[in-house]
Amino acid sequence: MSISRKTAIVGIGATEFSKDSGRTEMQLACEAVKAALDDAGLKGSDIDGMATFSMDNSWENEVLRQVGGKELKFFSRTEFGGGAACGPFVHAATAISSGLCETVVIYRALNERSGLRFGSGQLFNNNPMDPNIINFSHYFPYGFMTPAAWIAFSARRYMHEFGATSEDFGRVAVSMRDFAATNPKAFFYQRPITLEEHQASRMIADPLRLYDCCQESDGAVAFVVTSAERAKDLANTPALIASARQSIVKDSRMMTPFYGESISGIPEFDACAGEIYSMAGLSPDDIDMACLYDHFSPWVLPQLEAFGFCDRGEAKDFVKDGHISRGGKLPVNTHGGQLGEAYIHGMNGIAEAVRQIRGTSVNQAGDVNRVLITAGAGVPTGAAILEKA
Amino acid sequence: MSDNVSVAIKEKVAHLLNRRVGPYNSWNPVSRTQVWQWCTAMGDNNPLYLDDEYRQDTEFDDVTAPPTMMQMWSMRDAQGNYAPGSTDKNPYELLSVLEDNGYAGIMAVSYDQTFHRYLQEGERVHHYTTLVNMTDLKTTGMGKGFFVTEFAEFLTEDEEKFAEAVITYFQYETPKKQPGAKKPGSDIQKITRVHPVENYDNAHFWQGLRDGKLLIQKCDSCATLRHPPQPMCSECQSLNWSTIEASGKGSIYTYTVMHYPEIPPFDYPNAIALIELEEGVRIATQLTDIKPNDIKIGMDVEMVLTEVQDDMTLPLFGPIGSASAAKKKQEQQS
Numbered sequence: 001m002s003i004s005r006k007t008a009i010v011g012i013g014a015t016e017f018s019k020d021s022g023r024t025e026m027q028l029a030c031e032a033v034k035a036a037l038d039d040a041g042l043k044g045s046d047i048d049g050m051a052t053f054s055m056d057n058s059w060e061n062e063v064l065r066q067v068g069g070k071e072l073k074f075f076s077r078t079e080f081g082g083g084a085a086c087g088p089f090v091h092a093a094t095a096i097s098s099g100l101c102e103t104v105v106i107y108r109a110l111n112e113r114s115g116l117r118f119g120s121g122q123l124f125n126n127n128p129m130d131p132n133i134i135n136f137s138h139y140f141p142y143g144f145m146t147p148a149a150w151i152a153f154s155a156r157r158y159m160h161e162f163g164a165t166s167e168d169f170g171r172v173a174v175s176m177r178d179f180a181a182t183n184p185k186a187f188f189y190q191r192p193i194t195l196e197e198h199q200a201s202r203m204i205a206d207p208l209r210l211y212d213c214c215q216e217s218d219g220a221v222a223f224v225v226t227s228a229e230r231a232k233d234l235a236n237t238p239a240l241i242a243s244a245r246q247s248i249v250k251d252s253r254m255m256t257p258f259y260g261e262s263i264s265g266i267p268e269f270d271a272c273a274g275e276i277y278s279m280a281g282l283s284p285d286d287i288d289m290a291c292l293y294d295h296f297s298p299w300v301l302p303q304l305e306a307f308g309f310c311d312r313g314e315a316k317d318f319v320k321d322g323h324i325s326r327g328g329k330l331p332v333n334t335h336g337g338q339l340g341e342a343y344i345h346g347m348n349g350i351a352e353a354v355r356q357i358r359g360t361s362v363n364q365a366g367d368v369n370r371v372l373i374t375a376g377a378g379v380p381t382g383a384a385i386l387e388k389a
Numbered sequence: 390m391s392d393n394v395s396v397a398i399k400e401k402v403a404h405l406l407n408r409r410v411g412p413y414n415s416w417n418p419v420s421r422t423q424v425w426q427w428c429t430a431m432g433d434n435n436p437l438y439l440d441d442e443y444r445q446d447t448e449f450d451d452v453t454a455p456p457t458m459m460q461m462w463s464m465r466d467a468q469g470n471y472a473p474g475s476t477d478k479n480p481y482e483l484l485s486v487l488e489d490n491g492y493a494g495i496m497a498v499s500y501d502q503t504f505h506r507y508l509q510e511g512e513r514v515h516h517y518t519t520l521v522n523m524t525d526l527k528t529t530g531m532g533k534g535f536f537v538t539e540f541a542e543f544l545t546e547d548e549e550k551f552a553e554a555v556i557t558y559f560q561y562e563t564p565k566k567q568p569g570a571k572k573p574g575s576d577i578q579k580i581t582r583v584h585p586v587e588n589y590d591n592a593h594f595w596q597g598l599r600d601g602k603l604l605i606q607k608c609d610s611c612a613t614l615r616h617p618p619q620p621m622c623s624e625c626q627s628l629n630w631s632t633i634e635a636s637g638k639g640s641i642y643t644y645t646v647m648h649y650p651e652i653p654p655f656d657y658p659n660a661i662a663l664i665e666l667e668e669g670v671r672i673a674t675q676l677t678d679i680k681p682n683d684i685k686i687g688m689d690v691e692m693v694l695t696e697v698q699d700d701m702t703l704p705l706f707g708p709i710g711s712a713s714a715a716k717k718k719q720e721q722q723s
Contacts, residue, residue: 138617
């Protein structure tokens with residue numbers, strides 16, 4: 001039994017995105033879930049499943065009670081930070097299409113800017129039972145303790161192997177900030193950058209400059225997923241889950257994938273791309289736009305390669321030719337991405353994918369029928385294709 | 390007894406209450422530069438303040454100051470001086486009297502601000518302050534002391550009040566110093582590198598470094614080397630392993646130079662590299678004895694086993710020659 005096109009995203013909701021929400025993550029989660037239910041025209045009592053990130057601090061039972069829910073038959077969590085952005089959709093699609101439950105709410109709420117900042121070097125504790133800490137023990141004692149620095153290892157190899165430059169990474173950032181500039185929900189609304197400004201921005205972890213790094217944000221995003229059958233009776237254009245898969249490979253590590261044969265690409269996406277297309281019966285040519293995980297601009301490039309939009313090492317030219325930008329043949333992150341809109345662990349990008357399919361994005365990329373979405377790179381991850389019903 | 394203390398001190402400071410002191414003038418007019426400095430330091434990106442284009446659609450024509458900057462315009466400079474034309478009266482004389490009577494601790498309790506209007510570029514401001522209330526002696530978790538309330542008025546050149554604030558302090562008795570007591574700050578812990586967390590799977594690696602060796606795990610069954618440590622061999626699933634001592638020779642596979650954020654106790658820029666050891670496994674580490682611009686992928690490096698702090702030895706790597714130079718230096722020191 002395939003999960004392809006058996007389920008659809010029928011509701012999306014979000015809080016505002018800010019640097020200091022002034023309220024708890026629990027409240028953010030409840031607000032976003034309520035907004036997603038309202039958007040779908042459903043009530044809390046319609047929910048019978050939930051899925052979120054292991055990193056999320058808001059428990060399912062607490063959220064359920066507050067949004068007017070009665071009972072959950074299914075709940076699941078996905079590990080690995082932003083790598084969890086697609087997992088909950090895989091779980092929801094599987095649970096619904098196998099008859100375990102009918103309507104799953106997915107949420108992610110975080111005060112990443114006003115609370116624990118992942119880029120601050122404070123992600124360490126002394127708990128020998130915490131697998132993060134066993135992993136990070138090989139890096140933190142050297143001061144090698146920020147996501148930007150970990151990603152820099154791969155970015156440097158990518159430059160070395162394919163002749164890419166800091167400007168090639170910069171063009172990704174410029175494109176995202178251009179979309180953000182016309183998105184009133186984006187933190188960088190009306191604040192585009194030029195390539196020169198990117199090049200002049202300060203070095204964070206060579207070769208990553210400030211504008212290569214995503215923001216740190218407070219906010220929450222939520223979704224309602226239900227069966228394709230039920231979706232037909234609801235008001236919004238359903239965004240069918242045409243395919244969805246998680247991906248771990250032998251060399252996967254938590255933010256520190258330094259030991260595989262090659263570290264310039266993203267082996268998790270190389271491994272799952274074929275099935276993401278075959279499950280949906282589609283090819284790269286069928287994809288109208290993409291919402292790719294952009295915690296750091298360099299890792300947008302190998303994603304374009306893994307999913308077959310260009311050959312290995314040629315993403316820099318694909319980007320330079322404007323294909324991922326406004327009016328390009330594969331607009332990427334029309335909401336402005338995590339570089340431009342907000343860092344909600346990739347979930348704001350998936351919401352944008354749904355808006356594109358509905359035709360309601362502020363940066364609508366024409367008639368969009370199919371969108372590729374990806375979760376975090378450099379961690380165990382996942383991907384999916386959404387399709388207009 | 391508390392009542393007596395209370396009465397005596399209150400009598401001493403009564404004349405300092407309800408005395409409006411000022412003006413305290415501004416060193417500079419409201420300026421774009423200072424607004425920008427504030428906004429960038431505070432991370433305040435409200436476009437109203439500095440975005441001229443945005444402001445065209447608002448009622449404001451000029452650079453607009455964040456209301457919370459109110460106190461900043463007429464505060465003392467870094468040397469503690471008020472701007473020319475200010476009164477020379479000490480606005481906080483009452484607090485000094487309390488301090489002289491043993492109530493030397495001060496803690497801000499509340500700060501209620503009211504903003505009446507935005508300031509615009511070029512405006513000059515000043516403020517007055519009045520200590521409006523002092524309670525009887527109270528006992529709190531911080532000790533015994535007095536709550537003192539200040540009312541501050543922030544005015545424009547034509548005496549229009551653009552903001553006001555009610556500030557409450559708790560001025561409390563600090564413990565008497567014991568002879569031989571520690572100097573203040575001497576119990577502040579020095580920030581050190583975080584310690585790796587050791588468990589059954591990795592303790593050999595860290596112990597090896599303490600013993601002066603860089604150890605690589607080797608499968609007893611298929612002889613495959615592995616790093617970082619893990620309990621089962623990825624190739625043959627054997628749980629039996631031993632270690633070999635690495636030669637300490639290798640080359641740079643990739644690297645980064647960390648600039649920001651500057652996290653103590655590390656020096657910045659901090660050069661980090663992934664070393665491909667000649668035995669064939671990779672290890673992430675810090676580089677030593679090399680300028681950031683000299684780092685190249687593929688360059689040969691060698692281990693400089695370094696006691697980075699009292700309780701931690703790490704396998705840093707540097708250009709060929711670093712190890713013997715470090716050794717010579719150590720011999721000279723001992």
